[in-house]
Amino acid sequence: MKNIILNLVEQGKYSEARKRIISLNIVDIAQMLEELEQQKLLITFRILPKDLAAGVFTHMPSELQRCIIESITDKEVKSILDELFLDDTIDFLEEMPANVVKRILRNTNEETRRLINQFLNYPKDSAGSLMTIEYVDLRKGMTVEQAIKRIKETGIDKETIDTCYVIDNNRILEGAISIRKLILSDESTLLKDIMDTGVIFINTHDDQEDVANLFKKYNYLVIPVVDNERRLVGIVTIDDVLEVIDQEATEDLQKMAAIQPSEKEYLKTSALQLARHRLPWLLILMISATFTGGIIKRFENALQSVMVLASFIPMLMDTGGNAGSQSSTLIIRGLALGDMKPGDIFKVLKKELLVSGIVGITLSAVNFVRIYYIEKTDLLVSVTVFFTLFFTVVLAKIVGGVLPIIAKKLKLDPAIMAGPLITTIVDAVALIIYFTTATWLLGI
C-alpha cells in the first residue's frame, strides 16, 4: 500500500494518492511522508484533509514540522493550530527556533497565546509540561442526563472523555466520573451521588517520573493536574506517560554508561554532539584511573621481582568491575522503579554481603584450581590471587550496592554513581589488597 501511494505521488497523481492515503492511520501517513523529497512532501501534505493534516503533523519529526511551517501560508498554519491539542502544540513549539515560534504565536488568538506562554514556562519534565487542557468539566449538581448532554456538546474537541472531572465554582477539583459509569447509570441520578471523591491528582510542578509512577501504581488512564490551590488546570493522559517511561529508562542507562543524557535519537545527533556527550566522563575517569596506575608504580619493585603478578591484574580488575556493576545496576533500577527505598540500605547491605560471599568464594576457588593445578602457578602467588579475588568481589558488591543508595539519600542521582565510577574505586582498592597480600605472603 505504502509503495503504491509513493509511486502515485512520484508520478504526480495526487488526487489518486489522496484517496488511498486517507484510509491509512495518521502515524503511518507521517512515517510515509518522511520518505518523500521536500517538494513532494509539501504537495502531499497540503492535499490532506484538514482534520487529518493536524494529526499527521503531530507525528512528524521536528525538522519536517519546521520545513512545513516555513513553507505554508499563515492561513494554513492557523488551520493546523486550530486542530492541534494544546500539549502537541507545546511539544512542537519547544523544538522550533524563535522566529518560527513568533510566527505561530502571531497566528493564534489572545487566549491561546496566553496559554501557550504559560505552558512554555512550566519546568521541562514537570507534570505541567506533560498535561493538556482539553478535558470535560462537570458540576456535582448535574444529573447524568445533563452531564451526557454537556459531553455531547463540548466533548468533540477534548483529548479524552473517558474520565470527566467535577469542579466547583472556583474550579476546585471535587471528584471524577468515568463515561462508563455515566452510561451505566440512571439518567436522573445526580453526579454527586456517583462521582468518585477520592481522586488521585498531581501538581503542575511534580516531576514527570513521579507522574509515571502514579500511573503505574494505580493503573489509571488519565490523572488530573491541579495548581497549588487545588484548582483543576489540566489532565495528563497515559499515552504521554509511555514516552516518559522510556525516556527515564534511557536517561538512567546513559548515565550508567558514563554518557551525559540526551533525549535526541542517536541517528539524528551529529558526531560532534555525540562526542561532547561522551568526553567529560571519559576524561574524568581516565584521570582517576591514573590513581590506579600510581598504585602499580608504588609496587614496581614487588612486581619486578615476581613478574607473574602482572598477568593477573586484568582478571582482578575486570571481575571486580563486573561484580560491582551487577550490584549497582540492580539497586539503581530498584530505586528508579520504587521497588526499594533509601531506608532499605541495611537490607541491601546484608543481602550483598551474603551474595558476594557465595559469588566470591566460587570464583576464587575456580580460579585457584585453574591457576594452581592447571597452569602450575606458584602456590603463594595462587593464594595471593585467591584472597585478592575474594575480597575484591565482596568489596565491589558492597560498594556497588550501597553507593547508589547513599547517593539517593544525599539527593544525588544514583545512576551517576554506577558502573564506571564504582569500577574506578574498586580497581584501586583491589590493587592495594593484591600488592599488600603479595608483599606479605611472598616476602618481597
Add this chain to the structure above:
Amino acid sequence: MKNIILNLVEQGKYSEARKRIISLNIVDIAQMLEELEQQKLLITFRILPKDLAAGVFTHMPSELQRCIIESITDKEVKSILDELFLDDTIDFLEEMPANVVKRILRNTNEETRRLINQFLNYPKDSAGSLMTIEYVDLRKGMTVEQAIKRIKETGIDKETIDTCYVIDNNRILEGAISIRKLILSDESTLLKDIMDTGVIFINTHDDQEDVANLFKKYNYLVIPVVDNERRLVGIVTIDDVLEVIDQEATEDLQKMAAIQPSEKEYLKTSALQLARHRLPWLLILMISATFTGGIIKRFENALQSVMVLASFIPMLMDTGGNAGSQSSTLIIRGLALGDMKPGDIFKVLKKELLVSGIVGITLSAVNFVRIYYIEKTDLLVSVTVFFTLFFTVVLAKIVGGVLPIIAKKLKLDPAIMAGPLITTIVDAVALIIYFTTATWLLGI
C-alpha cells in the same frame, strides 16, 4: 489515615476500620494490608465488601495472595474469582503452586476452567498472556442506539468500554468504534457507517515487546488480539503495557550488566537466587580475562625491561572499556526502542568512526600532556601510550557500536553483547597494540 486504620485494626475495632478503609483506593488498601501480621490481615481482608475485595486481591504480592487463598473458604474463593478479570486471574495463577491452582480450578465453572487452561498455555511474554477477554463486541448492522443499549446491558463486567469492537457472525474482527464516537453520534446512525475499519490488531502469539511498540507508535489505549483466522479473542489494555515496558528495560539493563534477567524484585529474591543469576557471566568473563593475562605473560620480558609500562595498563583498559560501553549502550537502546534498524549498520559505523576520532584524539592528547610534561615520563613511552590510547578508543567504539547490530542481525540478543563482553575483547586487543607498539618503538 493509614495509621489511624492500622491502629483501629490493632485494637480490634474492625467495623470502625472498615468504614474508613472503603474510602481508600484499592491499591492503597492492598499496600496497607501488607503491613499487617497474618491473622489481622486475614480478618481485615474478610470484612472488605465483596466488590472491593477482588480489586484489593489483584494488587497484593503473590505470597499474600497465596496466604489468603489458603485460609478462606471455597465459597469466598469463588466470590473473589467471580469479580476478577480473566487477565488478573491468570497473572495470579501463574505464581501459585499446583495445589492452589487445582483448588481454584475446582471453584470455577466449566467455561472459565476451559478459558483459564487456554490462557495458561499461551507462551509467556506473548500477547495472549497479556490479553483479557472482557471486551464489548458489537455488530455492524446495529444502530448507535442499539449499540449503547448493548453496552449498558453487558458493559458492567468489561475491563473497558472505551473502545468496542465490531465482529461478524464468525467473530472475525471488522472494525472498532470508540464510546466517544457513539456518544457524539446520532442515535439512528448505523455502526458500519461510523466504525473505524483500519483497526490495528495483534496476534495471540506476538511478542509483548512488539505489542508495547505498537502502543507507543499509535498512542492507542486498547489493541484487539486476534487468532490466526483473524477472529477476535481478546484485548490488551495500555495499563498492562506499562509494566511490559519497565520489564523490558529492566531485562536489557540486567543483561548489559552481565546478570541473568529475572523479573523478581531484588528485595524479594533470596541471596542464593541472586548469586545464581550473577555467577555464570562472572565465571565466563573471569575465564576470558585469562586471555588478557596471557598476553601480558607473553610480553613479560618487554615489561620487565620497561616497568613503567605496567602502570598505564589500568588506565588503558578502563578507558577502552568505558568508551566501548558508551557506544554499545546507545546502540542497544536505539535498537530496543526501534529508533534504528540493523540496516543502519553503515551509518552507525561512519558515526562511531567520527566520534571515536574526536574523542580518541582529545583523550590521547590530554593524557600525553599529563604523562610527558607533568609526570616527566620517557618520550617514547609517552608516544606509545598516546598511540595505544587513540587506537583503543577507536576500536572500542567501533566494536561497541557494531557488535550489538550484528547480534541483532543474527537474531541474537543485542543486550548480551554489551558492556562486559565488549570490554574483554577491547582489553585483549588494546594490550596487543600496547606491547607491539612498545617493543617496536622502544626496541625491546
